[in-house]
Amino acid sequence: MKTSRIPGFYKKSVSERREVLKDLHSFTEEEAAALYAEAPLTGATADNMIENVIGTHPLPLGLGLNFQINGKDYIIPMAIEEASVVASASHIAKIVRNAGGFTAESTDRVMIGQIQVVGAPDLQKAKSTLLEARDQLIQGANDAYPSIVARGGGAEDLEVRILNESSESKYGQMLVLHLYINTCDAMGANIINTMVESIAPVVEDLTKGKVYLRILSNYADKSLASARCVIPPELLETGSYSGEEVRDGVVHAYEFAAMDPYRAVTHNKGIMNGIDPVVIATGNDWRAVEAGAHAYAARDGHYGSMTKWYADEEGNLVGELELPMSVGIVGGATRIHPMAKLSLGMMHIESARELAQVIVSVGLAQNLGALKALVTDGIQKGHMALHSRSVAIAAGASGEMIDVIAEQLIEEKEIRVGKAKELVEQHKK
The missing domain is CATH 3.90.770.10 (3-hydroxy-3-methylglutaryl-coenzyme A Reductase; Chain A, domain 2)
Incomplete structure (x- = not known):
């Protein structure tokens, strides 16, 4: 066993x-x-x-x-x-x-793909339109990567968020679509990126805005x-x-x-x-x-x-x-x-x-x-005892001398390269 x-x-x-x-x-x-x-x-x-x-x-x-x-x-x-x-x-x-x-x-292994939309004339209307097109978008994403669907995964849901709606800067206002994708046993970066890129033109058409980023999120809170x-x-x-x-x-x-x-x-x-x-x-x-x-x-x-x-x-x-x-x-x-x-x-x-x-x-x-x-x-007692071997090697010790120098460093409570070099020179004489 x-x-x-x-x-x-x-x-x-x-x-x-x-x-x-x-x-x-x-x-x-x-x-x-x-x-x-x-x-x-x-x-x-x-x-x-x-x-x-x-x-x-x-x-x-x-x-x-x-x-x-x-x-x-x-x-x-x-x-x-x-x-x-x-x-x-x-x-x-x-x-x-x-x-x-x-x-x-x-x-479940649900990862997130993001699509950023800027310049939509009406953010609230664009959000509603995307939510109404949920099934169409999910199907489009799955059509782009049928092999993950065959393994029991694929796009399962979506969410739409509006960022900085009250901002006066044209660069600050945006709409973001989150596509939730079950990647099964894969980390799934390529799967996610392929899916969001495939539906980006549809998102752009539905929102009347311009899509810039379409990429996975590494914040996998699902x-x-x-x-x-x-x-x-x-x-x-x-x-x-x-x-x-x-x-x-x-x-x-x-x-x-x-x-x-x-x-x-x-x-x-x-x-x-x-x-x-x-x-x-x-x-x-x-x-x-x-x-x-x-x-x-x-x-x-x-x-x-x-x-x-x-x-x-x-x-x-x-x-x-x-x-x-x-x-x-x-x-x-x-x-x-x-x-x-x-x-x-x-x-x-x-x-x-x-x-x-x-x-x-x-x-x-x-x-x-x-x-x-x-x-x-304290953290140093155990850590430095184990670290002493690396210090001995850095000072030029090799073979059986490594353990000898490391033990001396611990005994003398001076686990540093300078001291180790002194001990190495003494052993070579």
Whole structure:
């Protein structure tokens, strides 16, 4: 039976970790080749993905362990260069696992395409006309992309908004049509753009205005994913800190982020520390996910915390995270990049909705990992200990010397390149 609980995984070598993974996952020959290749993305493939290619730029790919979401175990690939993120998320996932795991939900994969109309002589009449032509416009959009309709998706509804109707500037007044499109398991950018472009001439004719922009919106607030965990305080006990102290510290830290944008930005960056690596590993558009997440954090007119933490009536710590999640499992880099295909296969992801649930669960775990560290020993203790290896390498250490220098840096509590260079020179003599 597959499990995400692999004790001592971090102590093993890279080759040993790969062997453990092979025992848990039945890799195809193609997947195994990608896993063992030092540069799985070839220059030829990269050249067909973007312009002016000169090479590739890999990131470390680690595994988030211990995750149990909706009763299913996940070993979660995370592509990231920052130390302590994978370890922190895995640590919290173990705690949550002992509390029953994460529960997660996601809505249908409904994305938004926008059509901007300016210069309509009567904005209210233009709005009414478009709403009356709803069925015609939806049918026209679906005719432009029949393959998504055949898969059970396609344009489903529309909405019309008037922006700045009272503005005296001719550039400020406009009408915007939102086309709601179920993109199934695709992120859907090409689907959406094709559909809105196809009906733009009809919109222009109906409104007697001029269409300028016709493009998707990355604010996917109709495609939401949420995760939740409930943790008894005794599972939060850390060193000299009682579980109740840790719980209360986390709630106070959340309240700080909820009220203060200066804190919220850093708080939310920590959440995205968990989310982005999974989005990147699976070949999805992390910029789109980032933009949508931060917009959602300000949906009430105030930028605050993406997560919510509170104590319930039984004294448990409860964490919740809900975000727009514009990710897919087909098309784009998910189909081309060998490591994206490997990452999705490793998690046995069956739908874009399931992937969204996994991603927000990792984001919630990473947030708690950061808050728990902040309210106990401080963020630097664990982070800098893990960072010491990178410092040793930057100072010129190699092979077995890396661990020796890293340990000395930790012992002397001077984790900086200058000190590491001194130690490297001493070891070379």
